[in-house]
Amino acid sequence: MIMGTDFGFIRKRIKDRQSLQRLEEIKKDWALVRKKGKIIKSKKTFPIKIGKYTFWLRKNGASSSVDTYLEMFKKNGHMTLPEFKGRKDKVVLDLGANEGYYVTRMKDNNPRLKIIAVEPVPQTFALLKKNIAANRLKNVIPVNAAITSKTGRITFEVIPEITVVGGLDIVVQKRPWLDVRRVQKITVNSITLPLLCKKMGIRKIDILKMDVEGSELEILKSSKELLKDISKIVIEWHSEKLRDDCISFLSKNGFKLVNAEKRKCGDLYFVRK
Numbered sequence: 001m002i003m004g005t006d007f008g009f010i011r012k013r014i015k016d017r018q019s020l021q022r023l024e025e026i027k028k029d030w031a032l033v034r035k036k037g038k039i040i041k042s043k044k045t046f047p048i049k050i051g052k053y054t055f056w057l058r059k060n061g062a063s064s065s066v067d068t069y070l071e072m073f074k075k076n077g078h079m080t081l082p083e084f085k086g087r088k089d090k091v092v093l094d095l096g097a098n099e100g101y102y103v104t105r106m107k108d109n110n111p112r113l114k115i116i117a118v119e120p121v122p123q124t125f126a127l128l129k130k131n132i133a134a135n136r137l138k139n140v141i142p143v144n145a146a147i148t149s150k151t152g153r154i155t156f157e158v159i160p161e162i163t164v165v166g167g168l169d170i171v172v173q174k175r176p177w178l179d180v181r182r183v184q185k186i187t188v189n190s191i192t193l194p195l196l197c198k199k200m201g202i203r204k205i206d207i208l209k210m211d212v213e214g215s216e217l218e219i220l221k222s223s224k225e226l227l228k229d230i231s232k233i234v235i236e237w238h239s240e241k242l243r244d245d246c247i248s249f250l251s252k253n254g255f256k257l258v259n260a261e262k263r264k265c266g267d268l269y270f271v272r273k
Helices: 007-011 017-036 061-071 101-109 122-134 193-202 218-220 224-229 239-249
Strands: 047-050 052-058 091-095 112-120 140-143 153-158 182-193 206-208 231-237 257-260 268-270
Touching: 007 017, 007 061, 017 047, 017 061, 017 193, 047 061, 047 122, 052 061, 052 101, 052 257, 061 101, 091 101, 091 193, 101 112, 112 193, 122 140, 122 239, 140 257, 193 218, 193 224, 218 224, 218 239, 224 231, 239 257
Parallel strands: 091 112, 091 206, 112 140, 206 231
Antiparallel strands: 047 052, 153 182, 231 268, 257 268
C-alpha cells in the first residue's frame, strides 16, 4: 500500500502472472507520480485482468485508473446506498463514464441493466469502448460527447495523465496538487440531455449518475423537463457552492436528498419525492 492506494486489494484479485507483473509496473509509476511529481509520458495501452474483468489501461494514466477502480470496487463509489446499486433497475445514465469502472461494477450488480455511458474525452472514450468489448458487456451504449446546455462543439479542459479530471472548468474544485500548467484544452462534441434521451428512445431513467467536474447545475437546469422521468440521481460534487446549489435546485424540483457524504468531492444521493 503506497500513500493510501490499496494495491493489496487489487493483488488479491489477480490470478495470472502477467497481470501481477503489470500491477507492479503500475505501482512503480504511481510512486513516481505521487511521491516525486513525475509525468509518465508513454501512451501505450495494455490489459490487466482483475477478478473476472479485463481492463485496458494507458500507461501515462494507469495510476489514476487504479484509484478509480478502487473507488468503484472497494469503496462502492456512487452506490453506497443499496437502492443505487441498480439491482432492481432497468436504465442507468452514466454521465462522466471515464474508462468504464462504474459501468462494469453496475453490470456486475445487475447484468440486465441498460446503461448509456457518456464520456467526452476521445482518448478516454477509446478505453471505455475497449473495456466494454473486452468484458462483453451487453446493452451498454457508449456515447462520445459532453452533456451541456447546448448541442454542438465546445472547449473542454483535460489533464492527459489523469483521466478522471476533465470538464468545462476543472479548477472549479480547489486541488492543491493540481498544476494548472498541465491543463490542456480540446474541442469535443456536446449534446443536451433531453436530446440524447430522445435519440436513444429513453423515456424513463432509473438512475442518473453525474461525475461532470462542475457542470452539474448547468445540466440539471437545462434538463428540467426530464426530471419527472428520473427516479434517482447521484452527483459527485466539485465545489461547496455547486453542492448547495444542486441540493437547492433538486429539492425545489421533486427530489429529496437522502444522503450527503461528508468527504470532499463526496456524493449526493437524491430520490423522487
